[in-house]
Amino acid sequence: MPNPTAAILIIGDEILTGRTREGNAWFLAQELVKVGIDLRQIRVIGDDHATIVAAVRELSVAHDQLFTSGGIGPTHDDITADAVADAFGRTIGVREDARAILAAHYAARGLEFTEARLRMARIPEGATLIDNPVSSAPGFSVENCHVMAGVPNIFQAMVAGLLPRLTGGAPLRSRSLQLMVPEATIADALRALAEAHPEASFGSYPFVTEGRYGTNLVVRSTDPAALEGAFAELQATFPEGQ
Amino acid sequence: MPNPTAAILIIGDEILTGRTREGNAWFLAQELVKVGIDLRQIRVIGDDHATIVAAVRELSVAHDQLFTSGGIGPTHDDITADAVADAFGRTIGVREDARAILAAHYAARGLEFTEARLRMARIPEGATLIDNPVSSAPGFSVENCHVMAGVPNIFQAMVAGLLPRLTGGAPLRSRSLQLMVPEATIADALRALAEAHPEASFGSYPFVTEGRYGTNLVVRSTDPAALEGAFAELQATFPEGQ
Numbered sequence: 417m418p419n420p421t422a423a424i425l426i427i428g429d430e431i432l433t434g435r436t437r438e439g440n441a442w443f444l445a446q447e448l449v450k451v452g453i454d455l456r457q458i459r460v461i462g463d464d465h466a467t468i469v470a471a472v473r474e475l476s477v478a479h480d481q482l483f484t485s486g487g488i489g490p491t492h493d494d495i496t497a498d499a500v501a502d503a504f505g506r507t508i509g510v511r512e513d514a515r516a517i518l519a520a521h522y523a524a525r526g527l528e529f530t531e532a533r534l535r536m537a538r539i540p541e542g543a544t545l546i547d548n549p550v551s552s553a554p555g556f557s558v559e560n561c562h563v564m565a566g567v568p569n570i571f572q573a574m575v576a577g578l579l580p581r582l583t584g585g586a587p588l589r590s591r592s593l594q595l596m597v598p599e600a601t602i603a604d605a606l607r608a609l610a611e612a613h614p615e616a617s618f619g620s621y622p623f624v625t626e627g628r629y630g631t632n633l634v635v636r637s638t639d640p641a642a643l644e645g646a647f648a649e650l651q652a653t654f655p656e657g658q
Numbered sequence: 659m660p661n662p663t664a665a666i667l668i669i670g671d672e673i674l675t676g677r678t679r680e681g682n683a684w685f686l687a688q689e690l691v692k693v694g695i696d697l698r699q700i701r702v703i704g705d706d707h708a709t710i711v712a713a714v715r716e717l718s719v720a721h722d723q724l725f726t727s728g729g730i731g732p733t734h735d736d737i738t739a740d741a742v743a744d745a746f747g748r749t750i751g752v753r754e755d756a757r758a759i760l761a762a763h764y765a766a767r768g769l770e771f772t773e774a775r776l777r778m779a780r781i782p783e784g785a786t787l788i789d790n791p792v793s794s795a796p797g798f799s800v801e802n803c804h805v806m807a808g809v810p811n812i813f814q815a816m817v818a819g820l821l822p823r824l825t826g827g828a829p830l831r832s833r834s835l836q837l838m839v840p841e842a843t844i845a846d847a848l849r850a851l852a853e854a855h856p857e858a859s860f861g862s863y864p865f866v867t868e869g870r871y872g873t874n875l876v877v878r879s880t881d882p883a884a885l886e887g888a889f890a891e892l893q894a895t896f897p898e899g900q
Binding site for chain 2: 429430431432433434435436437438439441442443444445446447448449455456457458459460461462463467489490491492493527530531532533535536567569588590598599600601602603604606607610611617618619620621622623624634636
């Protein structure tokens with residue numbers, strides 16, 4: 417059976433204006449590989465209601481799982497929860513269990529439970545909460561769409577709680593070999609290997625270090641035996657590799 | 659007149675599997691802000707012909723400019739040039755001027771001009787070459803789609819040569835203020851400012867440093883006077899900001 421597929425939707429003007437370097441998609445990409453969910457697309461869009469609604473609809477239909485990051489805080493530019501509710505045709509309002517989680521968190525810290533903070537208890541109807549062990553304001557899942565915070569340490573904590581709930585597949589495994597030659601010099605041999613091993617994928621990634629050209633060759637497969645077979649041939653083809 | 663719009667399409671399995679942290683989109687996002695081109699979307703997809711063709715068609719129609727990164731090297735997994743040709747219904751073949759650039763580069767370095775390297779002279783018909791001062795193999799523009807290398811230093815050099823050719827608009831300017839308070843405590847005042855200044859956009863970005871919560875507030879506008887006016891009010895509202 418093929419692995420389930422996924423997309424990641426990053427929401428935030430601060431990424432599109434170059435103010436912030438996105439890192440949540442990179443983190444989640446590595447986690448999805450481990451649990452056997454095939455990431456097919458990462459998309460970054462701005463804080464615009466219609467754009468978020470359209471992207472959530474398109475990506476949730478086209479993939480088994482959709483993960484979003486950003487836009488669920490207390491300020492006026494946090495519009496993801498309302499947009500996701502619209503995308504799935506659901507109502508949204510303050511939910512009692514989410515409100516209680518926030519109330520307990522602020523009470524324990526002597527912080528005021530303001531109107532702005534109450535905004536973070538607005539959850540689409542029928543959603544499942546995603547635990548936030550960092551700052552308590554929960555994420556949520558609606559159908560196959562998992563809505564999480566943009567702040568990196570909160571995003572990572574939410575992913576840790578969410579992923580065990582999802583059905584994965586065979587983890588994608590990889591082996592790599594580094595050669596200190598330009599990639600063009602090994603292109604023909606690598607193509608022949610790739611054609612001989614359709615059960616694995618072969619990637620070639622050039623780099624320059626201290627003025628010398630090098631190439632990282634990466635073999636990937638969800639089948640451990642196929643991976644080892646293909647990697648053994650790669651090593652035999654390029655015995656100088658490390 | 660509104661600024662021209664743009665999308666960035668990053669092509670490469672190595673991003674989706676988490677092997678490589680994407681940085682080219684972050685770099686280009688910062689450059690586009692300076693020249694007044696509004697980045698509306700960043701999309702990352704894998705090395706799959708049909709997926710690249712569909713994404714190039716969709717994003718080039720929906721934006722004034724489309725920038726791609728990755729997949730134009732000499733190996734079997736470099737399939738971007740052929741996919742872009744297909745997306746625009748153009749033929750593709752080895753182009754004499756591109757071949758001559760590569761031939762001169764390899765001759766000067768005593769390197770063999772292999773079949774694999776000749777692959778990098780395959781350019782869709784009617785394209786304009788994009789100069790590669792690092793390793794000579796050119797990028798190219800077909801209509802509004804600008805195809806560049808994925809290796810970061812080559813991508814950056816190509817962007818430097820390409821951007822002066824494009825028509826930009828008013829640069830998006832920004833001013834920011836850092837407050838050492840959680841963002842929820844300033845949410846109401848910030849919302850009022852945002853509603854009073856529709857000519858500027860206000861973003862709020864929480865962070866934690868040494869166990870303390872803080873918030874970066876960013877005002878953005880393409881109109882310098884509007885920006886300064888909105889920022890002056892932001893400073894007056896939060897005099898403790900730095």
